[in-house]
Amino acid sequence: MRRRAPSLRVPGAALAALALALPVAPAADAAPANGAPDPGFLGFRLLEAPVVRRDDPRALKYIVDHLKPGTVIERRFEVANNSDTGRQVRLYPAAAAITENQFAFAEGRTPNELTRWTSVEPAVLDLGPQEKAEAEVTIRVPDTATPGERYAVVWAESGAPPDRQHNIGSVMRVGTRVYLDISNSGEYADFRISKIVAVRGKDGRPSVLAHVRNTGKRALDLRGKLHLADGPGGLDAGAHAVTEGTTLPPGGSGTVSVDGLNGSLPAGPWTARLELESGMVRHSLAARLTFPAPGGSSVGWIIGSSNRPYWYAGAGVVAVSGVVLLLLRRRRGRTAPNPPPQVPSSPNG
The missing domain is CATH 2.60.40 (Immunoglobulin-like)
Structure with a gap:
């Protein structure tokens, strides 16, 4: 039986900032070539993050998770067509790697092990002028997955092919990085x-x-x-x-x-x-x-x-600087039990 990891909806206050932070394509991908039709400007933002990472700023920008084999996660995101013409937007995962101490994107739809576990629904969005729509990425980790961290990117891509008025087409991609660690033990x-x-x-x-x-x-x-x-x-x-x-x-x-x-x-x-x-x-x-x-x-x-x-040991997040405090609270709990933990209403707690 596959296990589903819980997720937390990213608060609206955080989303406004992430609309600028999440595009991860190089600038050349976002700019039309000389003489090419303007493909418009796409927006991309995550709508969910793992519950245990509600205080992790990286998890609000990227898909960052630590899973056991056999786990399935789903993350919703929003794509916006910020142009005055309708756009067809293709959604898909592609490979990434860390090369020379930089997160590097593979060309086009290059696959890797993580992308073979990843699907995006729907695969195509037809967006009218200034229209937004939600989509969902699902990652299904097989039971046979070996330990280690994998990398990918979930892309939203739109382009304009060459036509009679333009000899050169153009393509723009925006998206979010994926850092997925697999292990049966803690992180x-x-x-x-x-x-x-x-x-x-x-x-x-x-x-x-x-x-x-x-x-x-x-x-x-x-x-x-x-x-x-x-x-x-x-x-x-x-x-x-x-x-x-x-x-x-x-x-x-x-x-x-x-x-x-x-x-x-x-x-x-x-x-x-x-x-x-x-x-x-x-x-x-x-x-x-x-x-x-x-x-x-x-x-x-x-x-x-x-x-x-x-x-991360599967039941929560612990920082070394907080270990002594945690032990003291447990000792005090013998005479006066602590109130149950509360989920903060914003990513800053």
Whole structure:
């Protein structure tokens, strides 16, 4: 008997933000070629996420799940035709992989093991001008599935073929990534920041690099910020976003960078606090940094760190930083039972 994993409807407040975050095709896919008819602009957003990941921002953007063999999941999504002409939109899964620390999409409808487990209904939507419609993706994991994480993309595609007025056709794809982990045991995700490096390019521009290793069993999409404080004369250079786009496979390692720092930034020393996260996994590392002369690099002296790895054991989500609190609550429960947990009404709890 196949088991169905429960899902949670994504709150409407989150959907408005996801309409911009979810298109994952390269810019070239979305732009018509020179002289081609304009295919219009498609919108794509998820409507559901796993119940156990209601506080996981990645699960509101992508299909992220951890399943046992023999499980079936269904996720509804919405496609919008944001143009003034009717469009036929084709819906289908296609292969993806993590290549050189980036989530890479395969060409066209290239299949892989995960896409063979995946179906989308309906396969075609005929949308009028400014019309929206819902569809559903179903993933049926076979009983014989082996452990490991698989990757794919659920695409919505619309195009305009060449005609008498246009010698070149055009195609646009938008969609959402799929990260599916298969195992009969629990799920574990974690990473380690090993060092922070101050860099100054030959043009004099400063930047910061962090070396990160994925020590868990799930792929990681790293994002975060760097705060520079306690500089010369007590200067505070504020917070700066980490350049996104780094995806580390299980066991993989790589770097994330903080670019766009002010070229006139003093050499230092600075207290740099880097905060990185991927879904429910969060780590920070603090170091004293001094920016070198143009063309050089300097490794920071580590002065502190914190971590919050994540595992899912089938009955709920536990963070390491919350273990002591959980034990204390259980002890108190011997005299005064805790109230039942409540499901938050928004993704932020």
